[in-house]
Amino acid sequence: MKLSSFRYIVPQAFKSMLHNGLMTVAAILTITISLFLCTAFWLLIINIDANARQVEEDVRVLAYLKEDIPDGQEEGQAEAQPEAQGEGQPAALPEAQSAVQPEAQPEIEPEAQTEGQTEGQAEEEQEKQLEEKYAVIRDEIMAIPGVASCEFISKEEGIKDLGSRFGGVDLKETLGGANPLPDLFSIMAETTDDVAVIAEKVSEIEAVDVVRYGEGTVEKLFALTDAMRRVGVAVMILLALAAVVLIAMTIRLAVVARKKEIMVMKWVGATNAFIRLPFLLEGVFLGLLGGLLALVLVLIAYVNAGDYLASTISFVLVLDIGQIWLKTAGFTLAAGLILGIFGSLFPLANRFMDV
Amino acid sequence: MLIQTISLGKKYKNGIVALSDINLSIDYGEFIFLTGESGAGKSTLIRLLFREELPSSGQILISGRSSIRLSKKDIVRLRRNTGVVFQDFRLMERNTVFDNVAFALKAVERPWDEIKKRVPRVLERVGLAGREQENVMHLSGGEQQRVAIARAIINNPIILFADEPTGDLDPRTSMELMQLFNEINEQGTTLVMATHDKTIVDAFNKRVLTLSAGRLISDSVGGWQL
Ligand SMILES: Nc1ncnc2c1ncn2[C@@H]1O[C@H](COP(=O)(O)OP(=O)(O)OP(=O)(O)O)[C@@H](O)[C@H]1O
Ligand SMILES: [Mg+2]
Numbered sequence: 001m002k003l004s005s006f007r008y009i010v011p012q013a014f015k016s017m018l019h020n021g022l023m024t025v026a027a028i029l030t031i032t033i034s035l036f037l038c039t040a041f042w043l044l045i046i047n048i049d050a051n052a053r054q055v056e057e058d059v060r061v062l063a064y065l066k067e068d069i070p071d072g073q074e075e076g077q078a079e080a081q082p083e084a085q086g087e088g089q090p091a092a093l094p095e096a097q098s099a100v101q102p103e104a105q106p107e108i109e110p111e112a113q114t115e116g117q118t119e120g121q122a123e124e125e126q127e128k129q130l131e132e133k134y135a136v137i138r139d140e141i142m143a144i145p146g147v148a149s150c151e152f153i154s155k156e157e158g159i160k161d162l163g164s165r166f167g168g169v170d171l172k173e174t175l176g177g178a179n180p181l182p183d184l185f186s187i188m189a190e191t192t193d194d195v196a197v198i199a200e201k202v203s204e205i206e207a208v209d210v211v212r213y214g215e216g217t218v219e220k221l222f223a224l225t226d227a228m229r230r231v232g233v234a235v236m237i238l239l240a241l242a243a244v245v246l247i248a249m250t251i252r253l254a255v256v257a258r259k260k261e262i263m264v265m266k267w268v269g270a271t272n273a274f275i276r277l278p279f280l281l282e283g284v285f286l287g288l289l290g291g292l293l294a295l296v297l298v299l300i301a302y303v304n305a306g307d308y309l310a311s312t313i314s315f316v317l318v319l320d321i322g323q324i325w326l327k328t329a330g331f332t333l334a335a336g337l338i339l340g341i342f343g344s345l346f347p348l349a350n351r352f353m354d355v
Numbered sequence: 356m357l358i359q360t361i362s363l364g365k366k367y368k369n370g371i372v373a374l375s376d377i378n379l380s381i382d383y384g385e386f387i388f389l390t391g392e393s394g395a396g397k398s399t400l401i402r403l404l405f406r407e408e409l410p411s412s413g414q415i416l417i418s419g420r421s422s423i424r425l426s427k428k429d430i431v432r433l434r435r436n437t438g439v440v441f442q443d444f445r446l447m448e449r450n451t452v453f454d455n456v457a458f459a460l461k462a463v464e465r466p467w468d469e470i471k472k473r474v475p476r477v478l479e480r481v482g483l484a485g486r487e488q489e490n491v492m493h494l495s496g497g498e499q500q501r502v503a504i505a506r507a508i509i510n511n512p513i514i515l516f517a518d519e520p521t522g523d524l525d526p527r528t529s530m531e532l533m534q535l536f537n538e539i540n541e542q543g544t545t546l547v548m549a550t551h552d553k554t555i556v557d558a559f560n561k562r563v564l565t566l567s568a569g570r571l572i573s574d575s576v577g578g579w580q581l
Contacts, residue, residue: 002464004464007467264445264447264459264506267437268434268506269432269435272427274462274464
């Protein structure tokens with residue numbers, strides 16, 4: 001094969017694509033659709049992976065407190081409280097009352113009493129006791145080796161924060177005034193290695209109900225991406241197969257359209273490579289064009305979806321496009337190239353093409 | 356010896372035995388008529404000789420080498436030394452005379468400068484000087500066959516096979532074409548031509564191979580044998 005022969009081979013491939021008009025368009029679109037879906041899926045997977053990894057690196061341990069902090073004195077009071085607060089919440093804590101009265105200020109502040117004097121005084125007393133209890137719990141937590149800091153987050157703060165992370169919704173109002181969140185301590189470990197041990201120790205504290213840290217979430221996310229990968233591979237194989245079939249049909253048509261020329265080439269002694277290369281190139285062009293189209297579409301979709309996610313659920317990590325576009329381009333174009341080569345190899349294996 | 360066949364036989368996939376036990380030899384520079392009734396196996400023999408089909412028994416020796424043992428590279432070289440024309444011309448209909456002839460040089464990867472020089476020269480040789488830019492479909496049958504001959508000989512083949520090249524032409528045009536074949540042969544190209552036209556065979560005092568029902572029944576110099 002002479003280099004100068006490409007002056008014939010390359011234009012020949014383009015001519016054939018034009019000549020095959022409709023089939024060319026159908027093949028390119030099939031490749032575009034399958035590569036768009038494959039690439040979109042792949043981007044979804046690497047983003048979920050990145051989120052899982054971020055959670056994995058999280059040094060936070062969350063200790064959710066029991067609604068009813070066990071303490072002899074406290075228990076007595078809990079029994080004294082009327083059960084009629086509705087909302088199905090145990091009535092012992094002041095928060096339960098604030099559920100009846102949505103505009104209530106943060107409960108830990110003593111100024112909270114705006115109601116009847118007797119109840120107000122009881123509340124004030126309760127809150128003082130609670131604050132003391134929280135201080136005790138905090139000391140217990142800080143005593144655990146490896147704990148860097150520890151912050152109390154009341155259920156009121158919790159629901160506000162959660163609402164803002166979902167794009168500034170007033171979650172409490174949405175939930176009809178109820179607050180399903182418990183109070184909690186957010187504990188920072190000094191290193192990720194300590195997290196599990198700290199969680200274990202914290203869970204031994206009596207007032208602590210449940211302890212959460214990244215582990216479960218990470219496993220769930222990785223399990224999710226694993227499942228997605230398996231489903232994804234199956235879907236991708238099917239889509240790739242469709243693309244290969246369409247390319248093969250297009251090339252087959254191109255071969256049939258040039259049957260006479262191929263015969264003449266054989267008679268005069270053209271090499272196998274010279275006869276086949278224009279068709280192989282046509283397949284490669286189809287694959288690359290489809291890949292390019294898919295890449296442009298997927299990048300546009302990614303930027304838009306990323307912007308939308310960032311403005312609605314701010315805690316989700318969306319990988320920056322500048323960081324991944326090169327990899328994405330490589331993935332999509334290489335896939336297009338491979339599909340193109342595979343698709344054209346089948347019709348070119350025909351004995352009719354042999355010298 | 357250019358070509359030699361040893362008990363050559365061809366049985367097609369449908370079971371028809373088109374040729375059996377053909378022994379013949381063709382020397383450099385010969386002009387050979389291949390005659391026989393329709394279905395005798397003339398086209399089959401030609402297809403075997405230029406390797407469009409492979410023999411089902413026996414051998415073809417080309418310059419002493421068995422044609423079945425040729426490598427891809429040898430086949431390409433053999434084809435470059437072989438020209439072929441057919442009754443139905445087999446030109447690329449949408450293209451010009453120039454493109455049809457130039458295609459044979461492009462296909463063997465000759466440089467463009469050379470193609471531009473050689474195409475007008477070969478067209479002159481076949482009597483179509485200055486007709487480069489005409490569409491082949493606008494030419495007469497005789498002229499179309501000349502384009503096909505130009506394409507077959509532009510690579511200066513050692514041997515030219517012609518399968519009933521005058522089959523679709525009137526007697527006058529046929530004789531003009533035979534004149535061209537004779538010239539090509541006199542310039543050194545070996546020529547094997549299948550025909551069932553008695554007048555043509557009788558008009559030239561050449562070697563005649565006669566096939567009947569797939570067998571070679573006569574091999575002699577001078578007119579029609581049947
Ligand atoms: N490709 C093929 N497949 C099957 N049988 C074939 C094929 N080509 C030719 N034949 C058969 O082989 C026999 C010889 O055919 P061939 O074409 O060689 O004869 P021919 O002498 O060229 O005839 P004609 O003068 O009509 O061209 C015939 O019986 C024909 O039907
Ligand atoms: Mg015939």
